[in-house]
Amino acid sequence: xxxxxxxxxxxxxxxxxxxxxxxxxxxxxxxxxxxxxxxxxxxxxxxxxxxxxxxxxxxxxxxxxxxxxxxxxxxxxxxxxxxxxxxxxxxxxxxxxxxxxxxxxxxxxxxxxxxxxxxxxxxxxxxxxxxxxxxxxxxxxxxxxxxxxxxxxxxxxxxxxxxxxxxxxxxx
Numbered sequence: 001x002x003x004x005x006x007x008x009x010x011x012x013x014x015x016x017x018x019x020x021x022x023x024x025x026x027x028x029x030x031x032x033x034x035x036x037x038x039x040x041x042x043x044x045x046x047x048x049x050x051x052x053x054x055x056x057x058x059x060x061x062x063x064x065x066x067x068x069x070x071x072x073x074x075x076x077x078x079x080x081x082x083x084x085x086x087x088x089x090x091x092x093x094x095x096x097x098x099x100x101x102x103x104x105x106x107x108x109x110x111x112x113x114x115x116x117x118x119x120x121x122x123x124x125x126x127x128x129x130x131x132x133x134x135x136x137x138x139x140x141x142x143x144x145x146x147x148x149x150x151x152x153x154x155x156x157x158x159x160x161x162x163x164x165x166x167x168x169x170x171x172x
Contacts, residue, residue: 004089022067043085
């Protein structure tokens with residue numbers, strides 16, 4: 001089964017002609033374009049999107065201070081409002097091939113996180129951003145901690161062992 005990669009969410013319609021205002025995790029380097037297949041999954045029970053998700057095709061997409069999207073299968077605002085809110089996913093196989101030593105942030109989810117002495121800290125639960133840096137959200141035994149994905153804190157990503165070696169920031 002082809003892995004789905006979450007790209008963001010949608011909670012608002014745009015205009016009266018059946019457009020959506022997408023909130024993408026990475027709007028700057030989005031893989032979405034006209035003709036892209038996406039899978040929408042409901043964020044709560046008020047969404048008419050089925051629990052297992054539904055596939056749609058992007059009819060148009062515009063990037064700016066908002067990402068405005070129309071879908072081939074949706075043509076009026078009432079349908080848009082029924083579908084909200086939902087998360088947006090793309091098939092991993094639809095993403096462009098990466099050059100060597102590059103990876104998608106979603107590839108980090110599920111990796112083990114250890115400190116420099118190989119002490120287990122936790123697992124990467126999800127990725128987020130503060131608008132400037134990407135952030136590893138790590139689930140430890142007792143809490144969820146955030147680690148900036150910068151070389152000051154992330155020393156190595158070992159893909160073979162599926163381990164990220166980090167230096168934990170000192171708490172003030």
